Amino acid sequence: MKITTLLFSFILMMQGVLAQIVPLGQPISTALTDDFNPSVSGNGKTLLYEVIYRNSNKADVMISTQTNGVWSFPQVVAGVNTQTEQLTNGGYFINHAGNIILFHSNRYKGIGGTDIWYTEKNANGAWSAPTNFAKPINSTGNEIDPSMSPDGKFLYFTLLSDKKTPNGLPCGKIMVSERLSSSTWKAPVELPGTINTGCECGGKLLSDNKTFLFSSMRPGGKGGLDFYKSTLNDDGGFTTPINYAFINTPDDDKYISIAAGGSMLYAAAPGKGKDERDIVRCKVPDDMQPEMVKLYQGVLKNAATQTAITGQITVTHIKTGTSMVYRTAADGSYSVPVLTTDDYDMGIFSAAPGFEYLSLHIATSPVKKYEEKNIEFSLKPLTKGVEIPLSALSFKDVTAIDNASQLELNRAKLLLRLNPTISFEIQAYTDQVVTDTVRHTAMDKEVLNQADSTVTYSNDFTKEEARYIYDYLVQNGTSASRLSYKGMGVNPAEQKKKYVLIVK
Template sequence: MPALKFNLFRLCLSAGILAAGLGIAAGLAQEPGPGEDVFAAPPSEAENKGVNLGPNVNSEFSDFGPVISADGNFLYFTSDRPGGLAGQEFWVSERVNGVWQPAKNLGPPVNTPGDEGPDVFSTAEDALYFTACNRSDGLGGCDLYITRKTKEGWTAPLNLGKPINTASNEVNASIDATGAILVFASDRPGGLGNYDLWISRRAKNPIGAVPLLPEHFRWGTPENPGPAINTPGWEGVGFLLPDGKTLYFSSTGRGGLGKADIFKSIFDGDNWSKPENLGEIINTPRDDIYFSLPGSGELAYFSSDMRGGRGREDIYSISLPFLIPRRLVHVVRGFVRDGKSGGAVAAQITLLDPKTRQDFAYTESDPETGAYQIIVCKSEAELVVKAKRYQTFSEPMALAGQAKMLILKDVELVPLSK
């Protein structure tokens, strides 16, 4: 692996096949029905071949940590190539007519002369959690941050603060589909190894209260799951499935095929199951890093230093049907308009669980165009749209058996009588 400016940051991005990076934008699954397996049977070893994304994405330098959008058309990743401010930075490539376009530097305020790399999108895919190191507002060497995309561009990154970040290093965030559980790696005191996985749960928003944007979430004190997950070795990356119970993580402390192998454990409400090694189809002796899935589940994206690449590490796509959940998220996209004039409306869009009435996803429409996008990770939901001077719109959504990932839903709001 290449020498990097901040080795602690790179350590948590550089070992084994890391199942993190799947993230909210990464092919979120629904819970399987009774007796239904989430995954297909593993492919043969001959099928486990990655396809290099080519020179528009990869460079002669280090390109790693892909995070793919739910529609599969935008790929965010980290690179230390020239053309940016310095260090490891965010880059993004758009896929147009099936072809990845030349990657562009995301620029400030997200990128700085320090090191930063994408971790996971929020449920509505309008916010991005990421790791950044040595920033002036940091609490430790590396901290977790969030930035939100608006019509003006990405907002100034906000440090997640205490109790998530400490004077130690916090890296590689992963969140469940509802944005209620945050998993990350840290070398803070109280762990078993040099890096452990820690889990924090978000305080529930009171029923009926105005939904909070991701940067205003209130996170609880992180808990260490103990020896059920962590070891005296290194557990540097975890990925939590949308159910909030199934955890994939990378570990050097449990033996295996390479420097770090990927394991799977399931939480039954009280205890984590014994971690299961995913085996040689996934785990290798080389550095195969960060899987990310689009909402369609067609391909996985990962980075590797395998032979034949363009640079130190390249980004690849691969078909892994046994790792890809059969049930995927749905992306709801449309416009919020005035029912009389047809003009754009700035509105608050919320998804509620129809049984508990608890909100599990929130976004806002673009005030200039009325456009919105929100990701549904449940088979049933209630779409609620609110705006000043308009009647509230509410409509149930039954998505069980819905084959299409993309659902187009325009909303016309009725103005209140003056």
């Protein structure tokens, strides 16, 4: 069953969102194509979608990028399309960073039935030949509609059953697999009964790493498959799904996409022609939006050559210590969403040894709105004299540090482990040194065992703090022969507290 434009408009009008439906128009949608299954990157600047040419019934997957609010002329994703009467591709999904495309296909050299495949953009911007995820992701059954969590740690897909919607659309149960390494995955498991009730598909985790959208045919819906929203809890469970009533129709509702901003939804809606669909965007009601994030994006570079390098960025919730790891694309670009509701710590490392690391503290945002932070991270090669700031380190006293400081020392420990032939000097500085000379009474002298009548006190604990860092690194596996430490007192040029590693 196809919903006519008039009926679709009436439904949306009754739901109070008609004025917020905006067709993307040309060059994305044209009268010559049936356009559907939009998928946007985290920053909303890359759009992937499927087309069927109405004059030939040939299908393609297209990609477009947005600059200053204008979409570029769509390009075919070369090497992915092999659509024939015998071969089927579909379920295209572009990951958060915009450098990996997932899809399902029954093409040659699969495991069996319809499998999950991927293609990745190289440093020159070209897409690789499609690669089969192989076992244990794929099986002799039919796996469709893949998606990936923003950090790339979890892969979601639908394992088809023999069930279909009244309109004949196949469905099944949504599965998830956890990444073990760059190329290995755990055996998939089905999501709990909160999500899977018998006829589900199209699950995806949004940029807040909490909001889970999927399609389901269950009691209380509007007919066929409806969109639902659930929240992924810290314990791995899901909240009771909420019907995305503002966009659902009596037809099968499948394939929507929401970027990190959270306020705009991309979908396909009936176009002007018969059996024609166009890509549209729609405002998401405030109570249906994912949690607010701040999006950090940019490029990781070699500071000496100003060329892009690959690496990883670890984001850690300071209170709980839970972490997410984001890997850069082949061209060094990164895209990292961070919730605005709490304090986080960010550590930036090169994929190859021989470079410093950087630290960034991300405080709770006082303004609860979506922001994009464009930062170029430049890492210096570890040559003699290079200074590596332990910027998140602070002392409560000379024997106690806070959670953020513990994360900083762990990064320093990792740096030394990754570069086992390099030696370092630990230097500690303070912002000011105050000395005080106190005259003691005879009783004070007896208690303090002081021969003199005066004692001089100082707040310069830089030597003790440097020793604390030294002891921690040695106790955690670094050879003492690679380290030395020094309390530097006040640096007249800066007059601030700081702790650094100096390459010897």
